[in-house]
Ligand SMILES: Nc1ncnc2c1ncn2[C@@H]1O[C@H](COP(=O)(O)OP(=O)(O)O)[C@@H](O)[C@H]1O
């Protein structure tokens with residue numbers, strides 16, 4: 001392994017990147033601009049409304065009071081259903097993604113609390129797992145409301161809980177949704193275009209031919225280029241998060257999955273760029289092919305708006321797109337802190353990465369005809 | 370040891386020299402003291418041969434881009450591969466550089482069969498691919514450091530910069546350089562590992578005459594530093610100016626090979642002196658009576674074949690002595706363009722060069 005070359009390649013790669021105003025714009029300023037604009041447009045989430053199905057099995061004064069509080073939350077539209085209705089069937093029939101069930105013993109347990117402070121009661125939260133953005137938002141709203149309710153009732157001790165409660169007091173906003181999508185999108189475009197440049201421009205300019213005559217192995221070349229691409233990915237990600245936190249109070253968690261997804265995404269889309277470069281020889285045409293792939297993918301994979309606001313047909317298209325898994329993986333890892341879903345989406349991300357990167361390396365023609 | 374007879378180009382006396390087969394030595398004419406180079410015939414050993422190509426062939430579909438060519442390049446010489454566009458120059462040189470796979474044939478570089486052990490050779494060669502462009506946003510100096518760090522062997526980068534006359538532009542970004550400077554940087558990149566053999570594929574194509582001259586000086590400098598240079602070009606002046614040995618390639622075949630003088634004496638006509646618009650009758654007979662080979666050309670010019678350049682003076686004094694009246698005189702030697710035309714019926718270059 002020629003470490004000296006890898007080091008030089010990385011340092012000079014960064015230098016020439018900094019000298020290219022265009023690429024600096026696309027990898028840093030563009031996502032920052034988008035975050036500022038979209039954040040400003042959607043920071044007032046009051047005009048977005050979510051349907052919440054509520055079934056009050058208790059039907060007491062206390063539970064009615066609780067439902068009344070829910071009704072007063074401006075972005076929730078409460079749909080009350082009868083006791084004898086099957087809640088999951090109702091959700092399916094009426095195409096509702098979230099429901100809250102107040103148990104029969106709600107008022108009983110609540111009153112018991114004042115005798116025995118160990119008593120508590122759980123509300124059941126029904127969610128359609130495919131519509132996790134909406135459910136995440138609603139869940140966080142209810143959690144916040146419960147927190148205050150409990151506060152008022154017991155000075156902080158939880159008497160009313162939510163079943164399968166994982167998101168703790170987070171308050172999701174559009175920016176929480178948007179930032180992970182922006183990270184996925186930015187990494188995707190800079191990887192694809194970088195890789196296309198290496199596989200078309202460098203071929204035309206004779207740099208790839210020259211490499212063949214020099215003592216550098218294919219592995220060393222790919223490794224040093226990927227180190228540079230990872231540098232770009234992390235710079236973009238870091239700046240996006242920083243702006244999200246400073247400007248919009250973004251609340252994120254950085255964990256191992258976050259890193260796994262960022263690294264995988266870099267390799268995945270570099271591989272996709274290599275595949276494009278294999279079939280389209282001209283740089284301009286290849287750039288267009290890159291745009292033809294990234295642009296629809298950006299919209300379809302839930303970068304700017306939640307998938308569950310799209311028609312079913314497009315939702316099933318989204319599930320075929322690698323960027324969808326990147327976006328959802330990042331959201332679950334960074335924002336929702338939902339380990340099961342994070343694992344699920346990260347698994348897909350890793351699989352896509354292996355396929356695209358390996359195909360890219362093997363399809364790339366190193367020798368000339 | 371072999372011996373060889375050589376005629377002094379100045380006094381035309383023949384002298385005998387001896388040396389090793391394939392060796393090239395500097396000799397002095399025993400008669401007039403003029404000096405020149407003599408290359409001894411005979412089989413050349415690996416020690417003297419930089420590149421040896423035998424029965425090399427590259428087929429693309431129906432087309433034999435390179436069609437069974439064999440040649441060898443001696444160490445320390447500038448070998449020019451001369452041919453028009455599409456002749457097969459790049460295909461050949463890229464097979465030697467192991468960038469393309471030959472259909473059949475053997476290639477040895479510095480005694481190593483590149484099919485088996487090209488990796489051993491990589492440190493010893495420097496390559497400037499055709500139409501090469503380096504990284505746009507690195508300076509000249511950074512570019513050379515970049516490529517240098519790929520090799521174990523290093524030349525001193527500062528001295529490359531000086532010898533390629535790049536000192537004033539060393540901190541400029543590559544993309545801002547003129548075409549001629551870019552090509553000089555390309556040659557400089559090919560030198561970062563202090564290679565024994567330098568391959569330059571059409572290094573001056575697309576340059577203006579001044580920039581072309583500057584690149585020529587740089588290439589001529591490589592020979593002085595003992596490098597072997599494999600140069601491809603479609604400019605006959607480039608081959609004439611630079612090459613020790615020229616191979617003319619046409620439609621994938623080598624149609625002529627040798628030093629410039631050898632090619633001219635083998636395929637070219639002798640030099641011709643033309644007396645233009647001669648107004649005196651009987652000039653032809655007078656010249657013939659002095660033993661010259663004379664003919665009249667279609668436009669009425671008198672063409673006199675010249676075997677030795679001293680005879681030009683003789684002709685001039687005859688013309689003066691006989692009070693021959695004429696407009697101008699011009700003397701021309703065959704050039705590679707004419708040889709190419711004669712051998713192929715085609716022109717070497719589209720432009721009027
Ligand atoms: N990769 C290729 N596929 C098909 N034909 C090729 C390829 N490369 C070169 N050729 C053909 O081979 C011939 C020689 O090309 P080349 O070696 O580039 O010529 P030169 O360098 O002398 O201009 C040309 O007719 C060219 O079209």
Ligand SMILES: [Mg+2]
Nearest residue numbers: 458459499571
């Ligand atoms: Mg060529």
